[in-house]
Amino acid sequence: ISESMxxxxxxxxxxxxxxxxxxxxxxxxxAFRATAECSKQREEVFNRMxxxxxxxxxxxxxxxxxxxxxxISKCINMSAPGPHAILLVVRxxxxxxxxxDAVMKVKEIFGEEAWKYSMILFTHGDVVEExxxxxxxxxxxxxxxxxxxxxxxxxxxxxNLRANDRRQVLGLLxxxxxxxxxxGGKFYSTDxxxxxxxxxxxxxxxxxxxxxxxxxxxxxxxxxxxKEKLKKRMEAELKELKRxxxxxxxxxxxxxxxxxxxxxxxxxxxxxxxxxIFLFSVCKFLV
Numbered sequence: 001i002s003e004s005m006x007x008x009x010x011x012x013x014x015x016x017x018x019x020x021x022x023x024x025x026x027x028x029x030x031a032f033r034a035t036a037e038c039s040k041q042r043e044e045v046f047n048r049m050x051x052x053x054x055x056x057x058x059x060x061x062x063x064x065x066x067x068x069x070x071x072i073s074k075c076i077n078m079s080a081p082g083p084h085a086i087l088l089v090v091r092x093x094x095x096x097x098x099x100x101d102a103v104m105k106v107k108e109i110f111g112e113e114a115w116k117y118s119m120i121l122f123t124h125g126d127v128v129e130e131x132x133x134x135x136x137x138x139x140x141x142x143x144x145x146x147x148x149x150x151x152x153x154x155x156x157x158x159x160n161l162r163a164n165d166r167r168q169v170l171g172l173l174x175x176x177x178x179x180x181x182x183x184g185g186k187f188y189s190t191d192x193x194x195x196x197x198x199x200x201x202x203x204x205x206x207x208x209x210x211x212x213x214x215x216x217x218x219x220x221x222x223x224x225x226x227k228e229k230l231k232k233r234m235e236a237e238l239k240e241l242k243r244x245x246x247x248x249x250x251x252x253x254x255x256x257x258x259x260x261x262x263x264x265x266x267x268x269x270x271x272x273x274x275x276x277i278f279l280f281s282v283c284k285f286l287v
Contacts, residue, residue, distance in 0.1 A: 013089035027041055
Protein backbone atom coordinates (compact mmCIF):
# COMPACT_ATOMS: atom_id res chain seq x y z
CA ILE A 1 0.00 0.00 0.00
CA SER A 2 1.49 3.32 -1.07
CA GLU A 3 1.95 6.17 1.38
CA SER A 4 -0.51 8.28 -0.62
CA MET A 5 -3.19 5.72 0.17
CA UNK A 6 -2.52 5.90 3.92
CA UNK A 7 -4.78 7.88 6.21
CA UNK A 8 -4.10 9.15 9.72
CA UNK A 9 -6.97 9.86 12.13
CA UNK A 10 -6.92 11.43 15.59
CA UNK A 11 -9.77 10.76 18.03
CA UNK A 12 -10.46 13.53 20.54
CA UNK A 13 -13.27 14.16 23.01
CA UNK A 14 -14.30 13.99 26.63
CA UNK A 15 -13.81 10.88 28.73
CA UNK A 16 -16.67 8.40 28.33
CA UNK A 17 -17.74 9.41 24.82
CA UNK A 18 -16.47 6.18 23.26
CA UNK A 19 -13.17 7.23 21.68
CA UNK A 20 -11.36 3.94 22.31
CA UNK A 21 -14.36 1.85 21.21
CA UNK A 22 -14.58 3.90 18.02
CA UNK A 23 -10.89 3.30 17.36
CA UNK A 24 -11.47 -0.43 17.75
CA UNK A 25 -14.45 -0.30 15.38
CA UNK A 26 -12.43 1.55 12.73
CA UNK A 27 -9.49 -0.87 12.87
CA UNK A 28 -11.71 -3.95 13.23
CA UNK A 29 -9.94 -5.29 16.30
CA UNK A 30 -9.40 -4.67 20.01
CA ALA A 31 -6.61 -2.16 19.46
CA PHE A 32 -7.37 0.32 22.25
CA ARG A 33 -8.47 0.36 25.84
CA ALA A 34 -9.60 3.42 27.78
CA THR A 35 -6.32 5.22 28.32
CA ALA A 36 -4.84 8.13 30.25
CA GLU A 37 -2.19 8.66 27.55
CA CYS A 38 -2.02 8.96 23.77
CA SER A 39 -1.63 5.68 21.91
CA LYS A 40 -1.40 4.77 18.23
CA GLN A 41 -2.44 1.69 16.28
CA ARG A 42 -2.62 0.99 12.55
CA GLU A 43 -4.33 -1.55 10.35
CA GLU A 44 -5.19 -2.15 6.71
CA VAL A 45 -8.83 -1.15 6.29
CA PHE A 46 -10.57 -1.39 2.91
CA ASN A 47 -7.23 -1.46 1.04
CA ARG A 48 -5.90 1.58 2.93
CA MET A 49 -3.37 1.69 5.73
CA UNK A 50 -5.24 3.54 8.47
CA UNK A 51 -3.46 4.93 11.53
CA UNK A 52 -5.56 5.90 14.53
CA UNK A 53 -4.29 7.98 17.45
CA UNK A 54 -6.45 7.63 20.56
CA UNK A 55 -6.12 10.48 23.04
CA UNK A 56 -7.11 10.84 26.70
CA UNK A 57 -9.91 13.25 27.55
CA UNK A 58 -8.27 16.43 26.24
CA UNK A 59 -11.65 18.14 26.46
CA UNK A 60 -12.13 17.24 30.13
CA UNK A 61 -12.37 20.37 32.25
CA UNK A 62 -10.28 18.80 35.04
CA UNK A 63 -7.23 18.30 32.80
CA UNK A 64 -4.34 20.63 33.64
CA UNK A 65 -2.70 22.81 30.98
CA UNK A 66 0.55 20.90 31.49
CA UNK A 67 -1.15 17.52 30.98
CA UNK A 68 -2.94 18.68 27.82
CA UNK A 69 0.26 20.21 26.43
CA UNK A 70 2.20 17.01 27.08
CA UNK A 71 -0.40 14.86 25.34
CA ILE A 72 -0.56 17.24 22.35
CA SER A 73 3.20 16.86 21.98
CA LYS A 74 2.73 13.08 21.89
CA CYS A 75 -0.01 13.48 19.28
CA ILE A 76 2.42 15.50 17.16
CA ASN A 77 4.97 12.70 17.21
CA MET A 78 2.45 9.88 16.74
CA SER A 79 0.55 11.47 13.86
CA ALA A 80 3.56 13.01 12.08
CA PRO A 81 3.64 14.50 9.53
CA GLY A 82 0.02 15.21 10.55
CA PRO A 83 -3.50 13.71 10.67
CA HIS A 84 -5.83 13.78 7.70
CA ALA A 85 -8.83 14.00 10.02
CA ILE A 86 -9.54 15.06 13.58
CA LEU A 87 -12.61 13.14 14.73
CA LEU A 88 -14.50 14.96 17.48
CA VAL A 89 -16.15 12.10 19.34
CA VAL A 90 -19.51 13.14 20.81
CA ARG A 91 -22.01 10.88 22.53
CA UNK A 92 -25.57 11.13 21.19
CA UNK A 93 -27.77 12.77 23.80
CA UNK A 94 -28.43 16.15 25.36
CA UNK A 95 -25.84 18.63 24.12
CA UNK A 96 -25.51 21.35 26.74
CA UNK A 97 -23.48 24.56 26.75
CA UNK A 98 -20.91 22.70 28.85
CA UNK A 99 -20.63 20.03 26.13
CA UNK A 100 -20.33 22.76 23.53
CA ASP A 101 -17.56 24.54 25.48
CA ALA A 102 -15.69 21.24 25.81
CA VAL A 103 -15.78 20.52 22.07
CA MET A 104 -14.85 24.13 21.28
CA LYS A 105 -11.53 23.43 22.99
CA VAL A 106 -10.45 21.94 19.66
CA LYS A 107 -9.62 25.51 18.62
CA GLU A 108 -7.69 26.15 21.83
CA ILE A 109 -5.80 22.86 21.57
CA PHE A 110 -5.20 22.57 17.82
CA GLY A 111 -5.79 26.09 16.49
CA GLU A 112 -8.48 27.67 14.27
CA GLU A 113 -7.18 25.85 11.18
CA ALA A 114 -8.18 22.51 12.74
CA TRP A 115 -11.87 22.98 11.92
CA LYS A 116 -11.09 22.39 8.21
CA TYR A 117 -9.85 18.91 9.12
CA SER A 118 -12.50 18.10 11.73
CA MET A 119 -15.57 15.92 11.66
CA ILE A 120 -18.01 15.02 14.43
CA LEU A 121 -18.22 11.29 15.14
CA PHE A 122 -21.44 10.61 17.03
CA THR A 123 -21.33 7.45 19.14
CA HIS A 124 -24.04 5.28 20.73
CA GLY A 125 -25.89 5.26 17.43
CA ASP A 126 -28.01 2.36 18.71
CA VAL A 127 -30.33 4.87 20.42
CA VAL A 128 -31.32 6.44 17.08
CA GLU A 129 -31.32 3.44 14.74
CA GLU A 130 -35.04 3.66 14.08
CA UNK A 131 -35.03 7.43 13.75
CA UNK A 132 -34.01 9.88 11.04
CA UNK A 133 -30.80 11.32 12.50
CA UNK A 134 -30.63 14.12 9.92
CA UNK A 135 -34.06 15.32 11.02
CA UNK A 136 -32.97 15.11 14.66
CA UNK A 137 -30.03 17.40 13.93
CA UNK A 138 -32.32 19.95 12.31
CA UNK A 139 -34.25 20.12 15.59
CA UNK A 140 -31.11 20.23 17.76
CA UNK A 141 -30.20 23.16 19.98
CA UNK A 142 -27.97 26.13 19.04
CA UNK A 143 -24.93 24.67 20.84
CA UNK A 144 -24.75 21.58 18.60
CA UNK A 145 -25.62 23.56 15.47
CA UNK A 146 -22.70 25.88 16.20
CA UNK A 147 -20.26 22.94 16.33
CA UNK A 148 -21.71 21.46 13.14
CA UNK A 149 -21.26 24.80 11.39
CA UNK A 150 -17.62 24.96 12.53
CA UNK A 151 -16.95 21.52 11.05
CA UNK A 152 -18.69 22.31 7.76
CA UNK A 153 -21.65 20.07 8.74
CA UNK A 154 -19.43 17.00 8.52
CA UNK A 155 -20.49 14.16 10.79
CA UNK A 156 -20.88 10.40 10.97
CA UNK A 157 -22.75 8.07 13.33
CA UNK A 158 -21.20 4.96 14.91
CA UNK A 159 -22.91 2.11 16.70
CA ASN A 160 -20.01 0.47 18.52
CA LEU A 161 -22.32 -2.31 19.71
CA ARG A 162 -22.23 -3.47 16.09
CA ALA A 163 -18.50 -3.24 15.58
CA ASN A 164 -18.66 -6.05 13.01
CA ASP A 165 -20.85 -3.93 10.74
CA ARG A 166 -18.07 -2.67 8.48
CA ARG A 167 -20.45 -0.55 6.40
CA GLN A 168 -20.36 2.16 9.06
CA VAL A 169 -16.55 2.18 8.89
CA LEU A 170 -16.61 2.36 5.10
CA GLY A 171 -19.05 5.26 5.32
CA LEU A 172 -16.72 7.12 7.70
CA LEU A 173 -13.64 6.59 5.52
CA UNK A 174 -15.54 7.81 2.45
CA UNK A 175 -16.44 11.02 4.29
CA UNK A 176 -12.84 11.40 5.46
CA UNK A 177 -11.65 10.94 1.87
CA UNK A 178 -14.10 13.58 0.67
CA UNK A 179 -12.73 15.99 3.29
CA UNK A 180 -9.12 15.17 2.34
CA UNK A 181 -9.84 15.94 -1.31
CA UNK A 182 -11.53 19.19 -0.32
CA UNK A 183 -8.35 20.12 1.57
CA GLY A 184 -6.26 19.48 -1.55
CA GLY A 185 -5.05 16.10 -0.33
CA LYS A 186 -3.23 17.80 2.54
CA PHE A 187 -3.11 16.74 6.15
CA TYR A 188 -3.25 18.92 9.24
CA SER A 189 0.38 20.04 9.50
CA THR A 190 2.57 19.60 12.56
CA ASP A 191 3.54 23.28 12.16
CA UNK A 192 0.01 24.19 13.20
CA UNK A 193 0.20 21.64 16.01
CA UNK A 194 3.41 23.20 17.27
CA UNK A 195 1.94 26.69 17.05
CA UNK A 196 -0.89 25.46 19.27
CA UNK A 197 1.63 24.18 21.82
CA UNK A 198 3.47 27.53 21.73
CA UNK A 199 0.15 29.32 22.24
CA UNK A 200 -0.53 27.14 25.26
CA UNK A 201 2.97 27.89 26.57
CA UNK A 202 2.21 31.60 26.27
CA UNK A 203 -1.17 31.15 27.94
CA UNK A 204 0.43 29.16 30.75
CA UNK A 205 3.03 31.94 31.27
CA UNK A 206 0.29 34.60 31.32
CA UNK A 207 -1.72 32.60 33.86
CA UNK A 208 1.37 32.13 36.01
CA UNK A 209 2.13 35.87 35.93
CA UNK A 210 -1.50 36.67 36.76
CA UNK A 211 -1.41 34.21 39.65
CA UNK A 212 1.81 35.71 41.02
CA UNK A 213 0.37 39.23 40.71
CA UNK A 214 -2.81 38.25 42.54
CA UNK A 215 -0.81 36.40 45.19
CA UNK A 216 1.31 39.50 45.80
CA UNK A 217 -1.81 41.67 46.00
CA UNK A 218 -3.36 39.25 48.49
CA UNK A 219 -0.21 39.27 50.61
CA UNK A 220 -0.15 43.10 50.65
CA UNK A 221 -3.83 43.17 51.51
CA UNK A 222 -3.31 40.72 54.37
CA UNK A 223 -0.32 42.75 55.63
CA UNK A 224 -2.42 45.94 55.63
CA UNK A 225 -5.25 44.16 57.41
CA UNK A 226 -2.85 42.72 60.01
CA LYS A 227 -1.36 46.18 60.57
CA GLU A 228 -4.83 47.68 61.03
CA LYS A 229 -5.81 44.91 63.45
CA LEU A 230 -2.61 45.45 65.46
CA LYS A 231 -3.22 49.20 65.57
CA LYS A 232 -6.78 48.71 66.82
CA ARG A 233 -5.64 46.19 69.44
CA MET A 234 -2.93 48.54 70.73
CA GLU A 235 -5.39 51.44 70.86
CA ALA A 236 -7.84 49.32 72.82
CA GLU A 237 -5.13 48.18 75.24
CA LEU A 238 -3.88 51.76 75.68
CA LYS A 239 -7.42 52.91 76.38
CA GLU A 240 -7.81 50.14 78.95
CA LEU A 241 -4.46 51.04 80.47
CA LYS A 242 -5.48 54.69 80.83
CA ARG A 243 -8.75 53.67 82.44
CA UNK A 244 -6.91 51.36 84.81
CA UNK A 245 -4.34 54.05 85.62
CA UNK A 246 -7.07 56.65 86.29
CA UNK A 247 -8.83 54.29 88.68
CA UNK A 248 -5.58 53.64 90.56
CA UNK A 249 -4.81 57.35 90.72
CA UNK A 250 -8.15 58.07 92.36
CA UNK A 251 -7.66 55.19 94.78
CA UNK A 252 -4.16 56.26 95.82
CA UNK A 253 -5.22 59.87 96.23
CA UNK A 254 -8.12 58.78 98.44
CA UNK A 255 -5.88 56.60 100.63
CA UNK A 256 -3.13 59.22 101.01
CA UNK A 257 -5.54 62.01 101.83
CA UNK A 258 -7.00 59.93 104.66
CA UNK A 259 -3.58 59.23 106.21
CA UNK A 260 -3.17 60.82 109.74
CA UNK A 261 0.28 62.12 108.73
CA UNK A 262 0.21 62.78 105.01
CA UNK A 263 3.52 63.66 103.31
CA UNK A 264 4.49 67.31 103.25
CA UNK A 265 4.96 67.33 99.47
CA UNK A 266 1.72 65.49 98.67
CA UNK A 267 1.67 66.11 94.88
CA UNK A 268 5.21 64.83 94.48
CA UNK A 269 4.50 61.82 96.67
CA UNK A 270 1.37 61.01 94.67
CA UNK A 271 3.26 61.32 91.39
CA UNK A 272 5.95 58.91 92.62
CA UNK A 273 3.37 56.36 93.78
CA UNK A 274 1.44 56.61 90.54
CA UNK A 275 4.61 56.30 88.46
CA UNK A 276 5.52 53.07 90.23
CA ILE A 277 1.98 51.75 89.79
CA PHE A 278 2.05 52.81 86.13
CA LEU A 279 5.25 50.82 85.53
CA PHE A 280 3.67 47.72 87.05
CA SER A 281 0.56 48.30 84.93
CA VAL A 282 2.56 48.58 81.70
CA CYS A 283 4.42 45.38 82.53
CA LYS A 284 1.09 43.67 83.20
CA PHE A 285 -0.36 44.65 79.80
CA LEU A 286 2.80 43.82 77.87
CA VAL A 287 3.06 40.31 79.24
